[in-house]
Amino acid sequence: MFQTLYSIHASVWLLLIISFFATYLFTNRKIIKVIFRTFALLMLSTGISMLYLMSFPLTFSVKGVLAVILVASMEILIARKVRHQNTIFIWFIFGFTLVLILLLGFNVISL
Numbered sequence: 001m002f003q004t005l006y007s008i009h010a011s012v013w014l015l016l017i018i019s020f021f022a023t024y025l026f027t028n029r030k031i032i033k034v035i036f037r038t039f040a041l042l043m044l045s046t047g048i049s050m051l052y053l054m055s056f057p058l059t060f061s062v063k064g065v066l067a068v069i070l071v072a073s074m075e076i077l078i079a080r081k082v083r084h085q086n087t088i089f090i091w092f093i094f095g096f097t098l099v100l101i102l103l104l105g106f107n108v109i110s111l
Contacts, residue, residue, distance in 0.1 A: 023079040070097040
């Protein structure tokens with residue numbers, strides 16, 4: 001069960017990042033936004049399921065919180081682009097949390 005969730009979770013992470021950039025580039029296409037949000041929900045639900053199966057270890061719990069912050073920053077970036085607002089600080093948050101999540105996910109750093 002865990003290995004299946006892990007495979008789905010890892011695949012959806014890649015699709016989420018790809019769909020985010022597609023959504024950011026083509027903000028006037030509603031279907032791309034729907035696909036992006038579907039991947040975000042699937043990524044969060046598989047992540048929470050894996051956390052539950054592992055009994056919520058600290059490192060992966062922090063990674064989960066960072067993932068929620070990452071998805072929120074993605075949504076804010078898309079919304080601010082539509083409204084033509086400044087996005088520099090949000091891009092910094094996006095990049096920082098993405099790097100932290102990848103480092104935690106590949107066990108480069110641990111808590």
